[in-house]
Amino acid sequence: MRQSKQLYNRAAAGARIRSCRKRLGLSRQRMAERIGKAEKYYADIERGYCGMSLDTMIGIAECLGITLDYMIFGEQEKQELPEDSKSILFYLGNCDEKKRKKAMELLRVYLSE
DSSP: OOOOOOOOOHHHHHHHHHHHHHHTTOOHHHHHHHHTOOHHHHHHHHHTSSOOOHHHHHHHHHHHTOOHHHHHHOOOOOOOOOHHHHHHHHHHHTSOHHHHHHHHHHHHHHHOO
16 A cells, blocks of 8 residues: 655745745744744745754744644644634624724734734
């Protein structure tokens, strides 16, 4: 019985990391600071130019709130959202773009360290 082997694609992983970082509204510089790495090194990770140590992968995953499986292979576990999260999504989905952007700004400020 042959199992299909998943390959680590640095460019695809970097694109997923970049997408998650942007969705959270973090700059590359801020992200690099949070994981304790140089901005150029972090930018090279996002571009897929270089690999990462396991410690770096874990740091990035923790900062972005993603799993290593998703970061490396693009696979996500199906998880049911808590009711309060569903409510937030409902309210955000029912307001115009201007209000949604303002709400996201407020959430980022409130939830940032």
